[in-house]
Amino acid sequence: MINPDCIFCRIASKDIQANLVAETELSLAFWDISPRQPIHILVIPKNHHANIAELTMNSPEQLVDLMQLGTQIALEKSTGSFRLSFNTGEEAGQTVFHAHGHITSRTPKDQIA
Ligand code: 5GP
Ligand code: ZN
Numbered sequence: 001m002i003n004p005d006c007i008f009c010r011i012a013s014k015d016i017q018a019n020l021v022a023e024t025e026l027s028l029a030f031w032d033i034s035p036r037q038p039i040h041i042l043v044i045p046k047n048h049h050a051n052i053a054e055l056t057m058n059s060p061e062q063l064v065d066l067m068q069l070g071t072q073i074a075l076e077k078s079t080g081s082f083r084l085s086f087n088t089g090e091e092a093g094q095t096v097f098h099a100h101g102h103i104t105s106r107t108p109k110d111q112i113a
Contacts, residue, residue: 008098078105
C-alpha cells in the first residue's frame with residue numbers, strides 16, 4: 001500500500017511536505033517542485049502503484065478517481081487548454097516510480113484579464 005522508500009508515498013502520508021492543491025479519499029494533487037509550465041501540478045493515487053499502467057490494470061477505481069481529480073483541477077486552473085500526461089518507464093522519462101499524472105498548461109485562468 002505505502003512504500004516508505006517512495007517519495008510520493010511519503011507525500012501522500014504527509015510525512016514529507018508538498019504544496020497541496022486538492023485531495024480525495026484515494027488521490028492527492030500537489031504542485032510540482034520544479035514546474036516546467038505556468039501550471040504544473042501532479043496528481044497521484046494515495047496507494048503505491050509503480051506507474052499508470054499498473055494502476056490501470058490493478059485498480060480501476062483509483063484510476064477513475066485520479067483522472068476525475070486531475071481533470072477537475074485542470075479545468076479550474078486553466079482556460080481549458082491543458083495536458084494530463086503520464087511518463088511510464090525510464091526511457092519515457094519517468095523518474096519517480098509512483099504513478100503520477102502531470103497536469104500542465106500554458107494558459108492559467110488567473111492570467112487572463
Ligand atoms: P516524472 O519525470 O517521473 O514523470 O515526474 C516526476 C516529477 O516529480 C518531476 O516533474 C519532478 O519535478 C517532481 N518531483 C520530484 N520530487 C518531488 C518532490 O519531492 N516534491 C514535488 N512536489 N515534486 C517532486
Ligand atoms: Zn509510492
